[in-house]
């Protein structure tokens with residue numbers, strides 16, 4: 233078995249264990265392979281291994297990968313996006329995971345030629361270094377997005393801090409789920425908000441136990457160029 237297939241199999245086993253533990257069905261979990269730290273050739277290998285949702289966090293990286301991988305995958309933009317970069321990528325992606333500013337919503341409204349599926353990024357841990365809408369501002373922000381009909385809010389996204397305390401990480405994911413449930417109960421037509429994008433290489437099993445429907449996994453799944461293992 234190739235080194236990549238072994239990684240995929242290991243992640244897959246961990247996903248299944250987390251599903252069993254939390255009595256969830258594997259089919260509820262979408263795996264986005266984050267290819268930002270690997271080559272386009274490696275990303276293509278990932279696609280050929282059957283993972284057809286790929287995530288990039290920079291406009292340049294996305295465009296470069298798309299020159300090599302022309303079709304057959306859903307593209308997820310997971311990084312902080314600058315207003316002036318929206319035009320170049322917005323019609324090229326299937327999901328934006330990092331909507332957190334009205335200025336970006338305005339730019340999407342101006343540039344997109346189709347409806348864009350967006351996750352609102354929430355800063356649940358409150359770290360000043362992290363982007364995202366604060367939990368207190370979330371409802372107001374989501375409500376305001378109704379004015380931009382190119383945007384559909386499909387869910388919420390968060391990044392947990394890199395810490396050892398797994399129970400604290402778990403509390404952040406649980407918090408995001410509660411916020412998601414609050415938004416769902418508003419029954420806003422532009423914001424069905426059923427999805428939860430949470431969990432990375434070091435915490436995806438916790439995220440799945442707490443209700444993630446999209447996990448964004450980079451190094452554990454595809455390796456990293458800097459570690460010399462791809």
Ligand SMILES: *Cc1c(COP(=O)(O)O)cnc(C)c1O
Pocket residue numbers: 266268289310311391431432433434448449450451452
């Ligand atoms: C890089 C990145 C990931 C994946 O990180 P890993 O730790 O390599 O799994 C997930 N989400 C976002 C927003 C990222 O920037």
